Amino acid sequence: MAESPLVWWRRQGLRFRLSVAAAAVLALALALSATVLLSVLDRALIDTVDESLGRQAQTVRVQADGNALTTPITTHDGTIVQVLDARGRITHVTFGTDRLVPLLDARTRARLLREGTATDLDGRPYAIPGPLRVVAVSADRGQTVIAARPIGEIQTSLGTAARVLLVGTPLLVVLLAVASWLMIGRTLRPIAALRRGASEITHTARSRRLPVPASRDEVHHLATTLNDMLARLEEAEQRQRALVSDASHELRSPLASIRLQLEVALGHPDGQDWQETAEGVLEDTMRLSRLAEDLLALARLDERGGVPARSEPVHLDEVVRQTMERYGEAGLSVCDPVQVRGDALDLSRVLINLVDNAVRHTSSKVDVALTADGVLTVTDDGPGIPEQDRERVFNRFTRLDSGRSRDEGGAGLGLAIVRETVRAHGGTVTLEDACPGLRAVVRLPVSPT
Numbered sequence: 001m002a003e004s005p006l007v008w009w010r011r012q013g014l015r016f017r018l019s020v021a022a023a024a025v026l027a028l029a030l031a032l033s034a035t036v037l038l039s040v041l042d043r044a045l046i047d048t049v050d051e052s053l054g055r056q057a058q059t060v061r062v063q064a065d066g067n068a069l070t071t072p073i074t075t076h077d078g079t080i081v082q083v084l085d086a087r088g089r090i091t092h093v094t095f096g097t098d099r100l101v102p103l104l105d106a107r108t109r110a111r112l113l114r115e116g117t118a119t120d121l122d123g124r125p126y127a128i129p130g131p132l133r134v135v136a137v138s139a140d141r142g143q144t145v146i147a148a149r150p151i152g153e154i155q156t157s158l159g160t161a162a163r164v165l166l167v168g169t170p171l172l173v174v175l176l177a178v179a180s181w182l183m184i185g186r187t188l189r190p191i192a193a194l195r196r197g198a199s200e201i202t203h204t205a206r207s208r209r210l211p212v213p214a215s216r217d218e219v220h221h222l223a224t225t226l227n228d229m230l231a232r233l234e235e236a237e238q239r240q241r242a243l244v245s246d247a248s249h250e251l252r253s254p255l256a257s258i259r260l261q262l263e264v265a266l267g268h269p270d271g272q273d274w275q276e277t278a279e280g281v282l283e284d285t286m287r288l289s290r291l292a293e294d295l296l297a298l299a300r301l302d303e304r305g306g307v308p309a310r311s312e313p314v315h316l317d318e319v320v321r322q323t324m325e326r327y328g329e330a331g332l333s334v335c336d337p338v339q340v341r342g343d344a345l346d347l348s349r350v351l352i353n354l355v356d357n358a359v360r361h362t363s364s365k366v367d368v369a370l371t372a373d374g375v376l377t378v379t380d381d382g383p384g385i386p387e388q389d390r391e392r393v394f395n396r397f398t399r400l401d402s403g404r405s406r407d408e409g410g411a412g413l414g415l416a417i418v419r420e421t422v423r424a425h426g427g428t429v430t431l432e433d434a435c436p437g438l439r440a441v442v443r444l445p446v447s448p449t
């Protein structure tokens, strides 16, 4: 089936379409301007001839009126003149001009005199090669002055100009088409390189980058933007992979421990303290369930992308007081009324994670304080965290060595959950030196009551 030209056109490459479109527009513009040029030139040249013919005719008329005509009439620029009397007979002519037949018949003479215009005439019947331009003016006593000049030369010049344009215009169009074909090809080359780079990325290794052209143009910006995107995607993928491998790793040891305890118990059933086995298995199960909960909490935070689960007015002081009830030994020194917006459950989890850490590391006491400006601090007097690790511990699955040696420690997700929850609530969390010990400082934006 024959496809429509439009479909065919759309299927052509950008380079072809741009070149053809540019050439077509140029061809149209050049053809138009050539036509205008030729017609204006023609008009201007003929006007000049008409004007000088008119002047010549007037000069002869003045002579005729004054009865001062010479025989033959002399003109300086080769103008042919015939003077007719009232009866239409030729009385005076320029040298070499027909004395018998007037250049214009009576009707045409009358029309020219009436309209005051010039006319074209074939000169051949009067033994003049080529076309003539003729004017007529009337003089006293019914006389008529006819003046004529051959315009063959003008037409030859116009013809030459037309021929030059006819050959030159297509040449120019072809030149432009070739130039734009080459230039567009050059422009599109980096894009082709980008495409090749992209197909290589999908077919081979992930950590590839697109080729960035040296020029500082749009293609360069496109390439760098795409490379940034690739870097971010790669980073996200790596994070995801690391998370999965860390999580699997964390799952492995409690599962192995459960398995070992059960295998030992079942292998030596005699004298087995099942109570002890059950307690050990329960402890590992608790670790597993804590891990699962933490992973779920992080997944939810990731899913929501930095927005709290709920955005309700929360009386933070009440949340803090209720949460602290389960810690007998931890002291709540200040608890000013504070209202924030967010999710009460998430905020209480922040506090639990921080207090759990403090209780685990402290040597004597833990102090929790909430001030009216929305600053919540959890202070312990344990070993603290060295300056260089205070940011790092917020990363997922990051435990410091001292933390790893303690059995009761979690998987290193607690502070990550704290930071991401606080961030989702528009706040910040930092760790400071409490000399001795560590102070966790949570700053939340206070919402007016």
Ligand SMILES: Nc1ncnc2c1ncn2[C@@H]1O[C@H](COP(=O)(O)OP(=O)(O)O)[C@@H](O)[C@H]1O
Binding pocket: 353, 357, 358, 361, 380, 382, 383, 384, 385, 393, 394, 398, 399, 400, 401, 402, 403, 404, 409, 410, 411, 412, 413, 414, 415, 416, 438
């Ligand atoms: N109050 C603290 N004093 C000393 N070290 C702490 C304290 N809180 C946290 N850390 C350190 O930061 C690490 C990360 O804490 P966290 O993210 O809560 O993980 P986890 O509690 O599961 O170990 C802990 O392993 C511990 O080494």
Ligand SMILES: [Mg+2]
Binding pocket: 353, 356, 357, 410, 414, 415
């Ligand atoms: Mg913790």
